[in-house]
Amino acid sequence: AFLLCASIGACDRSALATSDPDVSVADSLVASWVDQKLIPGAVLLVAKDGQVLHEAAYGLASVADGVPMTPSTVFDLASVTKVMANTLAMMVLSDRGEVLLDAPVSRYLTDFVGDGRELVKVRDLLTHRSGLPQWVPTYYHASDKDEAYAYIRSLSLMWPAGKERNYSDLGFMLLGLIAEKVSSQPLDEFVMRELYDPLGLESTAYRRVEVAGDKSMVSAEERVAVPPLADVVFARTSRGNPFERRMIHDLRFGYEIAGDADAWSEWRNWWLDGEVNDGNAFHAFGGVAGHAGLFSTARDLYVLLGLMLSRGEYEGNRLVSPETVANFLGPTGDRQALGWQLPVYAPQGSFGHTGFTGTFVLGVPDQGLALVLLTNRQNFDVDENTEYPDVGPLQRAVTKAVAGVSLPN
Template identity: 45%
Template sequence: MFLRRILFVSLIAFVLLYIRHTWRNLPPASMLDRPEKHLIPATSDPGISFGLIDSIVKIAVDTMLVPGAVLSVYQDGIAIHERAFGYAKRYDFGKKLLAKPDTMTLDTRFDLASLTKVFATTFGIMLLTDAGKISPDMPVSKILPDFTDPSKDSITIRHLLTHSAGLTEWAPIYYHARNEDEARKYISTLPLKYPVGAGRHYSDLGFMLLGYIIEKVSNEDLNSFLQEELYSKLDLQNTSFNPNTDGPPFACTSHGNPFEKKMVYDDHFGFKCDEDPTFFQEWRHYVLCGEVNDGNSYYAHQGMAGHAGLFSTAHELQILLGLLLNKGVYQSKKYIKEETINLFLTKDRFGHGLGWAMSPSAVPVDNLPPGSFGHTGFTGTFAVGIPKYNLGLILLTNRQNLDVNSDGNYNSVTKLRKDVTENLIRMLE
């Protein structure tokens, strides 16, 4: 009996050791048979399920594609993988390599660039719609007094949200305006570039107008409205426009505004501008840390605009993403009606939702499951929600801190986003 007990205990120990050894030496998830349950084990060990994805981001940092990054994956509202890579600030102005660069951390705050369009402005419009104060099909001219050009009478809030209003994609508004009031009046006078509703033409100006609509209807500035009606209720302490310098560190971005300056000076770079490029002489000459990169937000809107200017962390963005994935519910409390969220996350004829990109080619992820939604930001930010797996992915980088290359461009992070997302989805399939 005693010998049998010893043999039994030894057998159990051997099995446990074998399982542990096998688990720790599994090949990347993309090489495994697909599990029946779509739940990735929560782990900080990159050698288990997230080794392949972590290695993709690490290689991007090691090869100087980006100075640093924060990767965050949530499922069912729970963090299942979070990791910071590289540096929040690696270079000082003039591409001077810092002797002691600032390390990236999970709570680093990022300039979200165009993620502002969805995590601030789209949420703002959603809240006002949910409250019955506006509707997506309301004409913009009914709200903004300066929007009186008869050729624009048919433009609705929906057109602005779906980039189909016919507005020009970009213009240096700060050549004509020094504050929001002047910017609103100037944008309202610009002629349309395309027929209303004829096509999707991604436009910063449309989201500037949406920001003005939120302020007009709520009778508050954009940041105050969002703080009172959403961010503070969710206890988001590091999500705001013009963030306080107290608190978590910032991921530093560009060395002034070299990209935008080239857009104005070079007719073959970006969009052709009619302005005299020498008219504006207030270009910044320092590395931006906690100060919005976007020129139209900084110079013409004092850092608070509907298209750019929001700062946040990966964790707090996951809470906002989770609010959408969970149909308006966070910690058992309802903040937005399910029908309102469904309205905003239903594809239009261009294949996108209201504010959110939903086409695999626009996110861009080839194997994106139906119903998924996402957005990118020029500073190197990225977010995608995948309802099929109730999963949120946030990948934030500070690619601009490397400064522009010899062509005047920043390193492209499109492939990095694509590789991370597609491999994550393969792990779930």
């Protein structure tokens, strides 16, 4: 079924052709959120057993310009990058024996040693048990990925390696660097050649940030996102990074950075359109990072979920062994697999991930179900508390509708 809602409040309920009542409920939920202006727009895709049951667009891709959302709108995936780029890269490399999950990180990043760092394993990065800080603004100390790595390497572990799970962007930054080191390719080129091209994906890519001149003197305005994905419509995200800025400047927000919060001032002040939202990915990693930076569509993400649901094979093209897929989806505790999250509100065996920009992917192997829900929740801008709309309840409700599970209390 295909439904296109060209503007906020303009969803044509009679245009829905799906005969699946559960999918109809999910469609109504998303449409209601858009109609109530809780979010600017969304794309919902539901597929079972390799057949797309529903693919619908709602609302606006850009509020200020009145650009309608369509099923082909390209989204900044934020942390969904962690699974749809970095984790998949690790699956390919481990499947080939080129990365050993139980090897220390120092096997690949040889100077990641001292003060307990030599105890951190690749597996620990994938399960968020490295002990690294959850988040820091590396761009206060770095203007490229080498400088960013040097800064991360200088940070003390906050927890013992391999023990407590603490979700960490920094761990996935290191995983991206490991993939590059082992493959001798930039991360964006590796995933394109080994995954996206073989699967025929035409709307999934990183967008590198090019810098002209002396990198130490360049301003945010001079950093420009470049092709691929040069002639597509993007779901616009936020005006700069007000939330991230508050993380640094408001100590009540729960983060504390080293040094003077006013020591860096290259904050973006324009609407981000096809330009990676994440500050670390943009300012320090040139748009290509293991934790954020990937752009894609609902249809392409469905193909990547299909690769997982088919145990490493998609339409006769085997990219990863079934054993590696099973290994990466196995629970490690705390609702965490290798890279993938195991949502408590989804059926047993489900795997997925969310992204800060409002993105969500879910696979349910026992039902052959692939669910993609992409929103541009940031495009209404922050509220008076510097917050964006919480789309977690929508993600859970849609999951309940299509997968038939009860929500946790």
